[in-house]
Amino acid sequence: MVRGKIPPADAAVENIRNYINVNGLSEGEKLPSERDMCEMWGISRSALRSAIRHLTTMHVLESRQGSGTYVAPARPISYSGVGKVMGFSDNVRSSGHTPSSLVVSQGTCDADAHVAKKMGIDVDHAVFKLVRLRRVDGLPCMLETSMVNTDICPGIGSHDFSRESLFDVIRDGYCLDIAHGWDSLSISRLDEWEADLLGGKPGTSVFFQQGVSRDSDGRCIEYYKSVIRPDRYTFVSLCGWPVDSRKALW
Amino acid sequence: MMENLDTDKPKYIQIREIIRDEIEDGLYEPGSAIPSENDLAERFGTTRLTVRNAIDALVAGGLLRRVQGKGVYVMSERLGEADALELVGFRESVREKNAVPSVKVLSKARRPAGGFFSHLFEIGENDDILAIKRVNYVDDVPLMIERTFIPISLFPKIESVDVGVFSLYQVYGMFGHTVASAVEHLDMVELGTRDAHLLGIEEGSAVISYECVSYDEDGTALEFASSYRRGDLGGYSVTY
Numbered sequence: 322m323v324r325g326k327i328p329p330a331d332a333a334v335e336n337i338r339n340y341i342n343v344n345g346l347s348e349g350e351k352l353p354s355e356r357d358m359c360e361m362w363g364i365s366r367s368a369l370r371s372a373i374r375h376l377t378t379m380h381v382l383e384s385r386q387g388s389g390t391y392v393a394p395a396r397p398i399s400y401s402g403v404g405k406v407m408g409f410s411d412n413v414r415s416s417g418h419t420p421s422s423l424v425v426s427q428g429t430c431d432a433d434a435h436v437a438k439k440m441g442i443d444v445d446h447a448v449f450k451l452v453r454l455r456r457v458d459g460l461p462c463m464l465e466t467s468m469v470n471t472d473i474c475p476g477i478g479s480h481d482f483s484r485e486s487l488f489d490v491i492r493d494g495y496c497l498d499i500a501h502g503w504d505s506l507s508i509s510r511l512d513e514w515e516a517d518l519l520g521g522k523p524g525t526s527v528f529f530q531q532g533v534s535r536d537s538d539g540r541c542i543e544y545y546k547s548v549i550r551p552d553r554y555t556f557v558s559l560c561g562w563p564v565d566s567r568k569a570l571w
Numbered sequence: 572m573m574e575n576l577d578t579d580k581p582k583y584i585q586i587r588e589i590i591r592d593e594i595e596d597g598l599y600e601p602g603s604a605i606p607s608e609n610d611l612a613e614r615f616g617t618t619r620l621t622v623r624n625a626i627d628a629l630v631a632g633g634l635l636r637r638v639q640g641k642g643v644y645v646m647s648e649r650l651g652e653a654d655a656l657e658l659v660g661f662r663e664s665v666r667e668k669n670a671v672p673s674v675k676v677l678s679k680a681r682r683p684a685g686g687f688f689s690h691l692f693e694i695g696e697n698d699d700i701l702a703i704k705r706v707n708y709v710d711d712v713p714l715m716i717e718r719t720f721i722p723i724s725l726f727p728k729i730e731s732v733d734v735g736v737f738s739l740y741q742v743y744g745m746f747g748h749t750v751a752s753a754v755e756h757l758d759m760v761e762l763g764t765r766d767a768h769l770l771g772i773e774e775g776s777a778v779i780s781y782e783c784v785s786y787d788e789d790g791t792a793l794e795f796a797s798s799y800r801r802g803d804l805g806g807y808s809v810t811y
Contacts, residue, residue, distance in 0.1 A: 342687075
């Protein structure tokens with residue numbers, strides 16, 4: 322097989338990422354000027370710019386108009402495959418950030434056909450519906466709707482979820498272990514209501530996460546769905562844990 | 572030139588033993604195809620049917636694998652090990668669900684590691700890596716672009732393997748580096764013109780991006796994979 326050169330588009334992306342790693346640049350630190358980077362790596366201005374654009378959409382870099390290119394803010398990471406299920410607040414805290422929640426609405430309602438099917442309960446069965454805006458260091462990150470089975474968690478509406486974590490209340494208040502369930506992640510676009518709360522433009526692409534949590538007897542505790550800003554939250558899966566934690570980021 | 576076989580033993584048994592010996596002698600590498608039935612029939616001066624009989628026994632024994640429309644491939648004792656560890660990462664969970672996947676290899680090239688990969692694989696900047704770009708289809712719809720980078724020093728014979736037939740995890744196992752752990756990052760990116768075109772979506776559309784580094788039991792990095800998966804055709808999901 323012929324030995325080729327590194328394609329220019331790849332060379333630009335790899336050089337920038339390697340520069341950040343080797344120099345240990347962290348969030349908010351500035352990269353050299355475009356001219357210096359082109360000279361340093363022998364790449365064209367257009368290859369460099371398209372690399373910066375690509376790494377910006379990947380939330381590695383952040384361009385500031387007229388000022389230059391910076392390392393993007395570090396995002397809280399949701400880990401899966403580590404053996405225990407962690408809630409949003411735990412994930413945010415373990416990444417060194419401060420979580421907070423704003424209750425948008427809460428109350429008991431009847432399950433519609435969609436929710437009933439997901440939860441495996443009868444239509445019109447009462448569920449506790451909680452809509453929260455989850456924030457990281459005060460910035461809106463996730464809009465989460467939770468539907469809790471009131472058969473398993475009676476009286477859950479009496480908690481103040483602007484102060485208490487739903488995850489903690491389920492685990493400690495009702496002594497329920499989230500032992501089973503499913504979780505899925507795909508892409509959605511913000512509608513006007515979501516955009517208003519999350520501080521983005523309608524039509525912006527966001528993560529759409531939904532799932533069901535069950536206790537050790539297989540009873541459905543809750544159904545949840547969230548729209549999540551990709552610039553404020555990210556996901557890592559660890560298989561065959563333990564992995565050397567130093568290698569978890571590159 | 573035609574080879575002479577004994578007349579007192581069934582031909583298919585003799586051919587079977589010859590092919591088995593040749594595999595054991597390393598004439599055909601694990602993961603590569605043996606000659607076609609036509610070529611073997613000509614070589615042994617017999618019919619395709621007889622050759623097929625000979626091969627069938629080796630396929631049944633697990634030494635060979637018949638791949639529809641492609642040929643007959645040499646397996647390895649180590650191949651099964653790739654399945655020993657349940658890797659239920661983002662990408663694997665996506666694959667499991669897909670009933671009729673197919674793979675098209677767009678490019679396969681040897682290139683210098685450069686700075687980024689020299690650090691990741693702990694090799695020299697001028698050491699070679701293999702860069703493979705593939706598109707995964709499900710029922711002829713392009714679903715995922717996958718770019719994989721592999722240090723050639725760990726797998727000197729990897730270039731002979733048909734990566735359209737074997738999963739790379741199987742290939743690493745064949746060469747003695749069973750994948751023991753993997754770290755995957757899931758993100759969302761907007762695709763440029765070329766990749767968007769490959770997936771049949773509009774430029775600037777958001778897709779789910781997976782970046783994954785896989786390690787063997789010793790913690791040696793075996794591959795870096797970067798995948799873009801269409802977000803409109805469902806995403807990652809896991810049941811626990």
